[in-house]
Amino acid sequence: MRVEITVNGQPHSAEVESRLLLAHFLRDVLSLTGTHVGCDTSSCGACTVLLDGVAVKSCTVLAAQADGCAVTTIEGLAGPDGLSPVQEGFRQCHGLQCGYCTPGMVMAATALLSERPDPSEQEIRDGLKGNMCRCTGYQMIVESVQWAAANGGAR
């Protein structure tokens, strides 16, 4: 089947199998490998992207379901003036170690801040409940999101 999906502002059209998952469409068809597949069971959140502005786990969405929609991946966050505030927050506050979960963390945090520009620590922890990190113990990730909230938010 043919799908037309706008990714990071760029329209894409491709002939795909109906069973193709959005995560694989991004990685294998568009070569946007910033979206990571971790658990592949909609648990770990590494594959989180924004689908029409809403955070979803792209390992549990068919490319067919995203037909006609707009997707934002980690590659779409940085602008001409550099990293997005959330990306910069992770850099400033050492919100990553191995980096595998980071794209999903950053996308989930971006979605959180677009809904709640000034979240409490508990709201950050609840907002990132669907994203697992095995390196940092989460404390620095929470601090990264707090940094982002104070320095430009979801932009």
Add this chain to the structure above:
Amino acid sequence: MIPAGFSYVRAGSVQEALDELARHGGAARLLAGGHSLLPAMKLRRAEPGVLVDIGRLGELSYVRVDGDRIAVGALTSHRTLERDPLVAEHVPLLAAAACRIGDPQVRNRGTIGGSLAHADPAADLAAAVLALDGVLVARGPSGVREIPAREFFTGPRRSALAADEMLTEIRLPAAGGLPYAFEKFSRRALDWAVVGVAVQSRPGGGAAVALIGMGPTPLRATAVEEALAAGTPAAEAAGLASRGCEPPDNVVASSAYRAHLAEVLVGRALTAL
């Protein structure tokens, strides 16, 4: 993990979805948010030949007051239930259960109709809908019928829905202002409940108590309800939580542990009222 191959059809209306179900017999499955069905397909526990995507039927996503009941469209997302002002006012137990499902990404995609139709014995919303004495509205080739929640769940991931029917609405008696509680125990933050309980106080006294993870279907703890109605103190009534239940005994938890959890969680829920 990749699902087995299937044909994909996007329905433009409820009637189109029903036509597709009728055309393909039992080979077709409805795809709503996909957060129960797609994981099952990736594990090859489900291999439908046809997926009928109803995810864009916006007319099935709503919450409205319908006389003394609240009508919830089958495609209403968990995220919407969490935040909807009518849900908060009239059936807050539903919001209390919805906000405990999975995580934000899952709640963005998952729908109440999809969750109920999947009929998992540990589904949070099933407990809430059972405790609220909800009615599920199914549409099929021969028209519309109402199925009481207590008759809807027939086995693990089995329901009273026929293969050519779809859930369109959930009707819940308004329970605004009445005490309620939702408790569940999970091994990790975003896991399914090992055991969960939803309690809804009744206008005339007593309470409805629904359990998940305590049998092949979500179920009502009738022994607890009868004890409460007879004036038994909550702590004592909670001790009857596992009576008549046959909780599963598996790698997640033993049946004895589940029975213990049920008593503790029902006790907490009744105390919280």
